Amino acid sequence: MSALEVPLETIMACFQGVIPSPFATCAPDGTPNITYLSIVRYVDPERVAVSRQFLNKTRANLDANPRAQVLVIDPETLQDYLLELRYLHTESDGPVFEEMRANLDAVASQSGMGDVFRLRGVDIHRVESCRASLGNVPEPPGERGVEPNTLRHLDELARRLAACRDYEEAARTALVALDDLLGFEHAVLLAAAGPDRLAAVVDHGFPPGWEGVEVPLGAGLIGVAAERRQVVAVANLSRNRSMRRGIERSAARRGESLAAEELPLPGDAEARSAAAVPLVVHGELTGALYLASGAEGRFGPHNERLLRIIAAHLSTTLAACARRPGQAAPAGAPPSPHPSAPPRVTVTYYQADDSLFVGDEYLVKGVPARILWKLLGQHSADGRTEFSNRELRLDESLGLPPGNDNLEARLLVLRRRLDDERWPLGLERVARGRLRLTVPGPLALVEVPTSGPMKAAHSPAPTHE
Amino acid sequence: LSGTIGGEVAALIGGGAAVMVATRDERLRPEIARGWGPVVLDGGEAVRVCLIAPPGTPTRDNLAAHGQLAMNCTVPSSYRAIQVKGSLLEMGDPTEEDLERAAEHARRFVAETVKVGAPAPGEHYVRAVDLAITFTAQAVFDQTPGPAAGSSV
Numbered sequence: 151m152s153a154l155e156v157p158l159e160t161i162m163a164c165f166q167g168v169i170p171s172p173f174a175t176c177a178p179d180g181t182p183n184i185t186y187l188s189i190v191r192y193v194d195p196e197r198v199a200v201s202r203q204f205l206n207k208t209r210a211n212l213d214a215n216p217r218a219q220v221l222v223i224d225p226e227t228l229q230d231y232l233l234e235l236r237y238l239h240t241e242s243d244g245p246v247f248e249e250m251r252a253n254l255d256a257v258a259s260q261s262g263m264g265d266v267f268r269l270r271g272v273d274i275h276r277v278e279s280c281r282a283s284l285g286n287v288p289e290p291p292g293e294r295g296v297e298p299n300t301l302r303h304l305d306e307l308a309r310r311l312a313a314c315r316d317y318e319e320a321a322r323t324a325l326v327a328l329d330d331l332l333g334f335e336h337a338v339l340l341a342a343a344g345p346d347r348l349a350a351v352v353d354h355g356f357p358p359g360w361e362g363v364e365v366p367l368g369a370g371l372i373g374v375a376a377e378r379r380q381v382v383a384v385a386n387l388s389r390n391r392s393m394r395r396g397i398e399r400s401a402a403r404r405g406e407s408l409a410a411e412e413l414p415l416p417g418d419a420e421a422r423s424a425a426a427v428p429l430v431v432h433g434e435l436t437g438a439l440y441l442a443s444g445a446e447g448r449f450g451p452h453n454e455r456l457l458r459i460i461a462a463h464l465s466t467t468l469a470a471c472a473r474r475p476g477q478a479a480p481a482g483a484p485p486s487p488h489p490s491a492p493p494r495v496t497v498t499y500y501q502a503d504d505s506l507f508v509g510d511e512y513l514v515k516g517v518p519a520r521i522l523w524k525l526l527g528q529h530s531a532d533g534r535t536e537f538s539n540r541e542l543r544l545d546e547s548l549g550l551p552p553g554n555d556n557l558e559a560r561l562l563v564l565r566r567r568l569d570d571e572r573w574p575l576g577l578e579r580v581a582r583g584r585l586r587l588t589v590p591g592p593l594a595l596v597e598v599p600t601s602g603p604m605k606a607a608h609s610p611a612p613t614h615e
Numbered sequence: 616l617s618g619t620i621g622g623e624v625a626a627l628i629g630g631g632a633a634v635m636v637a638t639r640d641e642r643l644r645p646e647i648a649r650g651w652g653p654v655v656l657d658g659g660e661a662v663r664v665c666l667i668a669p670p671g672t673p674t675r676d677n678l679a680a681h682g683q684l685a686m687n688c689t690v691p692s693s694y695r696a697i698q699v700k701g702s703l704l705e706m707g708d709p710t711e712e713d714l715e716r717a718a719e720h721a722r723r724f725v726a727e728t729v730k731v732g733a734p735a736p737g738e739h740y741v742r743a744v745d746l747a748i749t750f751t752a753q754a755v756f757d758q759t760p761g762p763a764a765g766s767s768v
Contacts, residue, residue, distance in 0.1 A: 172687060173639035174645035182645050182685040184637035185758055206765050217644045221635070230649060284648070284667045284743065389730050396694030404762055482662060561653035 154280040161224060161231055165192040165449030168225035173200065175211035175218045183207050190222055191250060191451060193274065198233065199246050201254060201365035203269045213236045217412045218275065220284060225447045227570035230283035235275035235488055243272045252380035256426065260370040261394045262410035292571055300456060303331040307460070311467045316582055317558030318352070322470045324464050336443045340365060340372065341437040341559030344504065344516020348438055349563040362567035369412040374440045381457050383425040415442070422587040425449035429465035436465055436556050444522045472558035477598035493591045495574050500599040508573060518564040520548045525587050530595055539583040561585065618659025619631060619752040624697050624768055625655040626681055628662065628740065633690035636666060638677035646673040649767030650686060651741055658768035662686065662699060665709050665717045668746040675746060677708030678703050684750055692730040701750040709747040717741045
């Protein structure tokens with residue numbers, strides 16, 4: 151704890167980024183300047199960090215006179231606190247900078263303002279005093295925001311996950327438990343679906359429609375969080391929408407427009423705060439967890455640590471489930487072919503970008519595409535409809551990484567994509583480690599070769615003697 | 616309006632914007648105070664606004680000693696924002712008219728904050744208003760985030 155009149159630890163809610171903060175500096179000639187900051191971030195009991203974005207005058211003032219003041223606002227009580235600051239230095243790398251940059255870039259990408267926002271650096275200030283502003287509601291600062299049952303809830307989450315026997319069960323159990331135990335009502339679990347994208351595999355609390363949806367790495371809250379391996383927590387999505395409208399109007403007055411559109415998010419209209427948390431195992435991205443709430447401030451710097459702990463446990467549990475050997479398949483005949491004679495279905499695999507199309511409609515790409523292509527090829531060759539995870543895992547042509555191949559997650563991505571009624575193909579799990587392919591009738595399989603950069607990946611491997 | 620402050624900016628100042636006033640002391644340490652009931656006077660050459668600044672507080676002392684100030688007005692629902700820089704002309708107790716204007720501003724401000732999901736206790740603040748100041752408007756800057764941020768208006 152610091153010796154400040156109001157210790158920063160007692161007003162952590164002010165640093166969630168729900169309400170922007172007025173920030174005042176003073177030029178050498180005595181002229182004050184006052185502007186707004188999106189986020190004032192707690193660094194330690196004596197320091198805060200602020201982002202350096204549009205603040206040219208502020209920058210010049212701080213270079214000449216390091217004294218500043220910021221007014222931070224508790225989003226629950228709406229009490230103001232005045233922090234007297236002394237500018238220390240600017241960071242353009244390191245953990246504080248990277249965390250703030252990931253958040254800013256994610257918000258900018260999500261709201262289509264990537265060409266407007268750019269984090270040039272993070273200014274670190276020492277807090278020389280902190281006091282309640284005049285005219286405030288006379289409520290003493292306390293330990294609000296601390297969740298005393300968090301450890302107990304994490305313990306229960308770990309117990310529930312430990313009982314899961316496979317990837318899908320663990321994924322569903324996790325999302326239900328996050329709701330039951332921590333009140334995270336809306337969640338989507340995404341799994342790596344190739345080197346450059348994630349796909350939704352399980353969701354909870356959202357309207358239907360997100361099954362199998364793909365998110366490119368680097369795009370939006372989820373994509374940036376995954377690409378940077380950083381938690382992204384946005385305390386007030388409404389504010390971002392308002393800011394976009396403000397910037398649009400400002401640009402329009404200059405005859406300009408914003409180049410990018412806002413990206414959709416699960417439950418977009420109702421979401422007021424959200425977080426995207428990368429799932430990483432042995433340094434490899436295996437997926438992401440997206441959480442949303444209808445309340446402002448549900449996610450923010452105050453619970454990033456909790457989200458990291460949840461993600462660490464969830465990712466290792468999912469990886470362990472995915473590696474579990476499958477059980478023997480139950481005896482049974484393959485399903486009978488379709489009684490009527492349906493039209494032939496054309497499935498096309500494009501080597502150039504590892505994608506699979508049914509008719510002329512994109513289905514999936516990456517490893518899930520290669521898996522389905524293999525199953526369809528096998529089915530065309532010998533009529534098989536049942537396959538084991540083990541034979542997929544041992545098939546080197548699929549390009550699964552040795553060790554942590556994340557096969558269960560990739561199969562779940564594929565199955566959720568095929569769940570959509572518009573696809574004539576189906577893939578279901580008939581037992582642990584066993585899959586059944588359903589096809590409507592005759593298939594026409596077309597592989598489009600490439601002469602481009604992907605050619606080597608599709609060439610036969612050289613043999614060695 | 617033909618002065619430093621034009622009609623569009625005057626409308627913003629007289630609407631439901633969040634109003635923040637910055638002063639500074641002799642060591643160039645800035646001090647922030649909320650402003651209530653701002654109004655543009657003298658055809659755009661001056662602004663009057665109420666503050667919470669009891670005797671002995673930094674804002675009142677700063678104004679009495681130096682009089683240099685900056686006022687930011689930001690509309691919570693649109694992020695439209697301006698900054699007026701100026702010098703103190705007079706300060707004193709708020710009049711009945713000042714207090715009525717501050718109360719009306721508080722109502723508009725609360726309505727604005729409701730739009731963004733963070734309703735503010737505007738009336739509570741206004742009950743504590745104890746100082747009214749009038750200052751010259753020497754320069755106005757656009758502070759709306761985006762390409763025009765920082766430009767003169």
